[in-house]
Amino acid sequence: MRCSFSNVAAVREDLMKMNLTMLKNIILLLVVLLFSVSCSVISREIRNEAMAPMPFKTLIENAGQYTGQTVILGGFILSTENKADETLVSVLQTPLSSMDYPYDKDQSEGRFVVVHKGFLDPEVYRQNRRITVAGTIAGFRTEQIGSCPYACLTIESRQVYLWPKNLHRNYYWDDPYWRHDPFYWYGGPYHDPYYGGYYRAYRYYPSLRYAPVYPGFHPYDPYWDE
Incomplete structure (x- = not known):
């Protein structure tokens, strides 16, 4: 009887592993299909x-x-x-x-x-x-x-x-929840965009709450539209 229970447990474990693998493959396929459909503004034809x-x-x-x-x-x-x-x-x-x-x-x-x-x-x-x-x-x-x-x-x-000309607006200092939050990141209420410290290299990074996500696009673009 013990052997039967152990066999059932082993089969159940194998099925769970197979289902997990299939789920991963399905998710990967969906991601690939999504990017293949939306990777360009030019029609597929x-x-x-x-x-x-x-x-x-x-x-x-x-x-x-x-x-x-x-x-x-x-x-x-x-x-x-x-x-x-x-x-x-x-x-x-x-x-x-x-x-x-x-x-x-x-x-x-x-x-x-x-x-x-x-x-x-x-x-x-x-x-x-x-x-x-x-x-x-x-x-x-x-x-x-x-x-x-x-x-x-x-x-x-x-x-x-x-392309929309306002694609890259809303920088951190345009975000009302950035400048006025005394506990944002660290360093107290001094949230000037040119404030130094550890995050100085990111002062031009657009607000994560508004920034669109485009494959292959780097967030630091010196030619952001006015």
Whole structure:
């Protein structure tokens, strides 16, 4: 009888281990599916057609052989110019995060022009706004276009995403529950944003209560929008 009880206990323990393993696998699968669906602001259909990411300089140097192919580029708007039936947007190219979020102007490798069929309001698509564009390579335009004084790579837009300009507001000193809490972290009621001490390196970090979470985005970005 003792052997029977021990066998039942062993089987029960094995089943519990199997169930735990299956649960872990299901959670992992759900996480992978979540990131595969929401990892970019560009539609999956267009992303499947787009070329693999490459250095912008390489793309410019070999633009002739890539003409007509779809790329995903992004950066900061330099100017927006309306024509009779299209809008020309000059963009300072920057690297993109895993969510295709433009960042770090210092790493720019040039400029490109987005040709969008239809009207884009220059008061909305203003200078220094972040933009991500999926479109086909259309070679170069030799005439000066907006803030592109030389022959710039031209992209005919298929999908345009303008990033919210208030994406990174609400720093610690904008949080009413930060400055006025005498027991926040340590050091008494002296919560000036330039207060030294151990946490000085984090004085620019956005409020954890408001900051959005984007895969591949580092919280310290010197180009936060105003």
